[in-house]
Amino acid sequence: DIQMTQSPSSLSASVGDRVTITCRASQNISNYLNWYQQKPGKAPQLLIYAASSLQSGVPSRFSGSGSGTDCTLTISSLQPEDFATYYCQQSYNTPRTFGQGTKVEIK
Amino acid sequence: QVQLQESGPGLVKPSQTLSLTCSVSGGSFTSNNYYWSWIRQPAGKGLEWIGRIFSTGTTNYNPSLKSRVTISVDTSKSQFSLKLSSVTAADTAVYYCARGHYYGSGSYIGALDYWGQGALVTVSS
Numbered sequence: 001d002i003q004m005t006q007s008p009s010s011l012s013a014s015v016g017d018r019v020t021i022t023c024r025a026s027q028n029i030s031n032y033l034n035w036y037q038q039k040p041g042k043a044p045q046l047l048i049y050a051a052s053s054l055q056s057g058v059p060s061r062f063s064g065s066g067s068g069t070d071c072t073l074t075i076s077s078l079q080p081e082d083f084a085t086y087y088c089q090q091s092y093n094t095p096r097t098f099g100q101g102t103k104v105e106i107k
Numbered sequence: 108q109v110q111l112q113e114s115g116p117g118l119v120k121p122s123q124t125l126s127l128t129c130s131v132s133g134g135s136f137t138s139n140n141y142y143w144s145w146i147r148q149p150a151g152k153g154l155e156w157i158g159r160i161f162s163t164g165t166t167n168y169n170p171s172l173k174s175r176v177t178i179s180v181d182t183s184k185s186q187f188s189l190k191l192s193s194v195t196a197a198d199t200a201v202y203y204c205a206r207g208h209y210y211g212s213g214s215y216i217g218a219l220d221y222w223g224q225g226a227l228v229t230v231s232s
Contacts, residue, residue: 034218036219043203043205043222043225044222046219049210049216050211095158095167095168095170095171097156098154098155098156100153101153
């Protein structure tokens with residue numbers, strides 16, 4: 001199985017801050033990397049697919065980059081509704097695997 | 108608008124079989140661009156991929172659960188189902204169904220673009 005490791009596991013930030021979350025795969029996954037946002041009690045929502053493509057309806061302050069083993073999710077200006085947990089997921093092969101999550105909290 | 112809805116018992120006894128069904132509305136259920144997945148999340152923990160099925164009936168399972176999992180599809184009803192046998196307390200989780208979407212013509216880059224609201228299943232006697 002491909003292991004996905006996110007860093008940091010949690011972070012505290014203020015509204016307006018630029019936030020970056022990193023996801024590292026245990027092997028080359030090219031750009032087969034997706035990012036999801038999950039709020040408490042809700043299902044995850046797709047933000048970014050194929051490492052850098054913005055899902056329809058997702059605000060442009062979210063962006064993704066990277067390929068190979070290292071990818072990043074960036075929120076250019078954190079908004080109140082962005083406080084949530086973020087997961088990366090590889091879709092290179094099965095079983096699909098997720099990172100452990102990064103919880104973004106209010107500073 | 109695509110919608111997915113999980114249904115099934117919220118309480119299952121240890122050693123029995125957990126059964127859930129996901130009903131899909133809106134969009135095409137049989138398009139080659141889509142596949143249908145189950146994911147679970149224990150309370151306070153991360154996401155675990157259980158497996159997926161294509162409308163053709165082809166399946167892929169997580170090896171960690173493969174001996175206990177069966178995913179099936181009923182295209183006439185736009186439904187797919189999960190069965191997990193010999194459950195223990197460790198199988199207590201919120202179970203999500205989701206649609207997988209292959210993006211781009213001839214692409215195998217897939218992502219889970221629509222999710223059900225989740226169904227809490229507790230394994231307890």
